[in-house]
Amino acid sequence: MFDTLTDRFDAIFTRLRGRGRLGDAEVVEVLREIRVALLEADVNLAVARDLIERIRARCTGAELARYLTPAQQVIKVVNEELTATLGGEALKISYASKPPTVVLLAGLQGSGKTTASAKLARWFRQQGRHPYLIGADLQRPAAVEQLRVLGAEIGVGVFSEPTDPVAVARHGLLEAERLGRDVVIVDTAGRLAIDQELMDEVRCVSATVHPNYTFFVVDAMTGQDAVRTAEAFHQALQLDGIILTKVDGDARGGAALSVKQVVGRPIAFLSTGERVADFETFHPDRLASRILGMGDVLSLIEKAEREYDGETAGQAFERLQAGTFTLDDFLDQLRQLKKMGPLTGLLSLMPGVPKEMRDAKVDDRDVGKIEAIICSMTPLERSDPTVLDGARRLRIAHGSGTSPTEVNNLLRQFREMQKMMRGVGPMAKLAGGGRPGKPSKSSKGNRKKAKGGRVTPSSRGLGPAR
Amino acid sequence: MTLVIVLVALAVVLLASGGLVAGTRRHRRSPALPTDGAAPQPFTVPPVSAAPQPETSQVLGEQPGRPVLRDRLGRARGLLTGYFDQVRGRKGIDEATFEELEEALILADVGVTTTARVLGDLRAKLSTGVLSATDPPALLQALQDDLISMFDGDVGSLGFADGDGPTVWLFVGVNGVGKTTTIGKLALREVQAGRGVVLAAADTFRAAAGEQLESWAERAGARIVRGSDGADPSSVIFDAVQHAASRGAGLVLADTAGRLHTKVNLMEELRKVRRVAERPPGQLTEVLLVLDATTGQNGVVQARQFAEAVGVTGIVLTKLDGTAKGGVVLAIRSELGLPIKLVGVGEGLADLVPFDPAEFVSALFG
Numbered sequence: 001m002f003d004t005l006t007d008r009f010d011a012i013f014t015r016l017r018g019r020g021r022l023g024d025a026e027v028v029e030v031l032r033e034i035r036v037a038l039l040e041a042d043v044n045l046a047v048a049r050d051l052i053e054r055i056r057a058r059c060t061g062a063e064l065a066r067y068l069t070p071a072q073q074v075i076k077v078v079n080e081e082l083t084a085t086l087g088g089e090a091l092k093i094s095y096a097s098k099p100p101t102v103v104l105l106a107g108l109q110g111s112g113k114t115t116a117s118a119k120l121a122r123w124f125r126q127q128g129r130h131p132y133l134i135g136a137d138l139q140r141p142a143a144v145e146q147l148r149v150l151g152a153e154i155g156v157g158v159f160s161e162p163t164d165p166v167a168v169a170r171h172g173l174l175e176a177e178r179l180g181r182d183v184v185i186v187d188t189a190g191r192l193a194i195d196q197e198l199m200d201e202v203r204c205v206s207a208t209v210h211p212n213y214t215f216f217v218v219d220a221m222t223g224q225d226a227v228r229t230a231e232a233f234h235q236a237l238q239l240d241g242i243i244l245t246k247v248d249g250d251a252r253g254g255a256a257l258s259v260k261q262v263v264g265r266p267i268a269f270l271s272t273g274e275r276v277a278d279f280e281t282f283h284p285d286r287l288a289s290r291i292l293g294m295g296d297v298l299s300l301i302e303k304a305e306r307e308y309d310g311e312t313a314g315q316a317f318e319r320l321q322a323g324t325f326t327l328d329d330f331l332d333q334l335r336q337l338k339k340m341g342p343l344t345g346l347l348s349l350m351p352g353v354p355k356e357m358r359d360a361k362v363d364d365r366d367v368g369k370i371e372a373i374i375c376s377m378t379p380l381e382r383s384d385p386t387v388l389d390g391a392r393r394l395r396i397a398h399g400s401g402t403s404p405t406e407v408n409n410l411l412r413q414f415r416e417m418q419k420m421m422r423g424v425g426p427m428a429k430l431a432g433g434g435r436p437g438k439p440s441k442s443s444k445g446n447r448k449k450a451k452g453g454r455v456t457p458s459s460r461g462l463g464p465a466r
Numbered sequence: 467m468t469l470v471i472v473l474v475a476l477a478v479v480l481l482a483s484g485g486l487v488a489g490t491r492r493h494r495r496s497p498a499l500p501t502d503g504a505a506p507q508p509f510t511v512p513p514v515s516a517a518p519q520p521e522t523s524q525v526l527g528e529q530p531g532r533p534v535l536r537d538r539l540g541r542a543r544g545l546l547t548g549y550f551d552q553v554r555g556r557k558g559i560d561e562a563t564f565e566e567l568e569e570a571l572i573l574a575d576v577g578v579t580t581t582a583r584v585l586g587d588l589r590a591k592l593s594t595g596v597l598s599a600t601d602p603p604a605l606l607q608a609l610q611d612d613l614i615s616m617f618d619g620d621v622g623s624l625g626f627a628d629g630d631g632p633t634v635w636l637f638v639g640v641n642g643v644g645k646t647t648t649i650g651k652l653a654l655r656e657v658q659a660g661r662g663v664v665l666a667a668a669d670t671f672r673a674a675a676g677e678q679l680e681s682w683a684e685r686a687g688a689r690i691v692r693g694s695d696g697a698d699p700s701s702v703i704f705d706a707v708q709h710a711a712s713r714g715a716g717l718v719l720a721d722t723a724g725r726l727h728t729k730v731n732l733m734e735e736l737r738k739v740r741r742v743a744e745r746p747p748g749q750l751t752e753v754l755l756v757l758d759a760t761t762g763q764n765g766v767v768q769a770r771q772f773a774e775a776v777g778v779t780g781i782v783l784t785k786l787d788g789t790a791k792g793g794v795v796l797a798i799r800s801e802l803g804l805p806i807k808l809v810g811v812g813e814g815l816a817d818l819v820p821f822d823p824a825e826f827v828s829a830l831f832g
Contacts, residue, residue: 036578042575045569109644110643110644110785111642112642141678141682146678147673148674150673192788194788219760221758221761221764222761222762223575223765223790224573225759226762229760246726248729249726249727250727250767334474370471417475
């Protein structure tokens with residue numbers, strides 16, 4: 001979703017990376033570029049200005065650390081400010097001591113309230129709660145019908161009646177209590193913030209059900225207007241959080257940044273797809289990293305810690321550098337990687353992966369083929385692929401159910417990878433294109449690592465691996 | 467296969483250094499959400515008190531006659547007016563003037579690139595003496611004229627087929643922009659104009675989209691052809707065209723499921739829908755991209771992707787009665803040359819009006 005903003009920052013910082021020092025002129029240029037990037041990402045003008053000012057103050061201030069390159073300094077500052085703007089921690093739902101916990105959803109027409117209601121209900125069920133849906137959108141034709149269909153799909157009861165929204169809410173709440181449901185989600189009709197009558201109506205609904213949480217549902221594609229709308233809703237309803245929808249598009253999500261900043265309430269959930277399961281809690285720090293092109297490294301590392309055997313990875317890396325990485329090592333790593341989930345998802349999480357590759361579809365069936373090919377080799381062949389003549393390749397192709405072309409492809413690409421990775425340390429490239437293997441550079445890299453582990457540098461070193 | 471290999475290499479490199487990162491960053495990780503050990507209880511859908519579809523009509527279907535855009539937008543006035551008043555009140559034109567204009571245009575979602583281009587033209591006019599540096603009102607007028615002229619040649623009317631077969635208008639767009647509602651309003655307009663209208667409910671994906679369109683069909687007095695949920699949308703349109711042809715109805719309005727332009731497979735599906743809609747006896751004359759006025763700069767991307775996939779012939783800008791200015795259509799017009807055909811300015815059946823550049827631009831100016 002934030003790819004385009006990521007690309008912008010990438011472009012700016014790629015240019016910066018070649019420079020030794022960051023002078024005033026550069027700061028001005030970078031800030032201008034960042035401003036354009038933010039505005040093109042639909043970050044609200046006032047919010048962008050505020051953010052730029054804070055970044056300017058810190059970039060020209062005295063707090064620049066000597067051990068970072070200019071690009072890293074700026075990235076660090078921008079990252080921290082973005083994270084601050086997006087809000088500290090993820091929202092934690094606390095449940096009402098006397099159930100049910102009532103959640104009210106409001107927003108503009110077409111922002112995705114009805115779908116979000118159902119997704120939220122499903123999420124609550126996963127948390128072990130017993131949710132209940134109230135369809136108080138009597139405005140849009142068939143909105144209640146939509147909620148019923150979704151409710152049936154996720155196995156959550158839906159209440160509605162053709163009276164008026166306030167009555168529906170009141171009766172629905174009573175029904176939920178009667179059924180012993182502990183979470184009630186109220187879906188309301190979409191409305192314009194300037195439509196006084198409808199705003200009064202949703203205020204009445206809110207006063208009737210006394211929501212513990214009022215969420216503002218906003219489309220990630222919204223432009224400058226997001227802030228005005230959010231302010232108006234906040235005034236009327238006292239929002240507790242934001243649900244950002246349609247995040248699976250390529251909108252740059254500036255609306256998220258702005259609404260969060262102006263309303264001062266956290267983004268609670270992201271709606272990331274068309275299926276009811278596509279719904280997740282929001283992690284501001286991870287998102288800021290993503291905006292900066294650093295990938296969602298934290299998620300990746302969490303996964304890795306769970307699934308990956310760090311020791312073998314370290315050994316494999318050493319062999320990779322030394323050029324003694326064998327097909328056996330490769331198979332080992334591939335299998336570990338497989339445990340972490342579909343490879344397409346992994347690619348998009350990795351920092352420094354170029355855009356074309358991030359979007360590329362990795363066919364997970366290829367993994368199976370590769371496994372089969374390697375498994376059809378003898379131990380000798382695996383450790384020394386040079387012995388593979390035509391007859392052996394044909395045998396492997398037969399044995400693995402593939403074709404000799406595929407075997408050849410794998411071998412060629414494996415060889416190329418070996419060649420590229422030889423001597424490329426994770427830190428060697430990061431210090432601005434330093435020559436790999438130079439001791440001075442690597443010690444610089446180590447210092448950097450010790451200083452707080454910027455992820456970007458190591459990832460930048462991946463560039464040549466392509 | 468290449469990707470897989472690269473991926474493994476990446477992972478190895480990343481994780482070798484990743485351990486460190488995790489070590490230093492662990493404290494910043496957000497706490498995991500409480501995961502209740504208890505498996506979710508299986509639910510039975512409780513019997514719901516029978517509730518027929520509510521038909522609220524208090525805001526629908528009254529007051530015919532063409533609503534004037536400016537009246538509707540009047541409610542949202544004053545958001546940008548301040549900027550222009552400030553410019554108007556100045557004695558001369560300087561850098562601050564341009565900054566104010568820039569902010570106003572960006573707040574209206576016109577976008578950085580288009581704003582820069584428009585203001586660049588104005589600067590050129592100033593430096594060549596076409597505009598006087600002491601006459602801010604003339605500057606504003608020139609800006610308005612420039613913006614209006616961007617829409618030169620646009621007509622707010624929709625095309626009909628010359629031959630015998632039914633005319634087909636296809637509606638596309640991302641989720642939640644108001645495709646179905648737009649079709650409902652257009653159906654009424656065309657029925658009132660004496661045309662036989664068939665609605666094709668080809669949104670077979672979203673829950674209850676067909677029901678929504680059906681209730682519009684009832685209101686408008688149009689026929690509707692529906693498929694079962696999850697049916698191939700192309701087949702629904704095919705049936706609708708056949709139905710229209712056999713009944714002698716002149717117009718088919720084809721609804722499609724909202725889809726994000728980034729979903730490759732769904733865009734492919736849309737291409738097929740278009741191919742089927744073109745098939746005789748149907749004659750496809752309009753492919754309309756429905757765009758929500760609150761959309762920001764992503765609107766340009768949407769327009770580009772949909773235009774590439776299905777050859778969009780025009781844009782319907784909806785929800786212009788809110789505080790959003792819909793300035794992104796200026797960016798779309800200037801970058802892609804797509805004409806704006808209709809604007810939606812309210813929830814009433816009659817609140818869909820032909821696009822008028824002068825009206826739109828003056829509304830933009832608050």
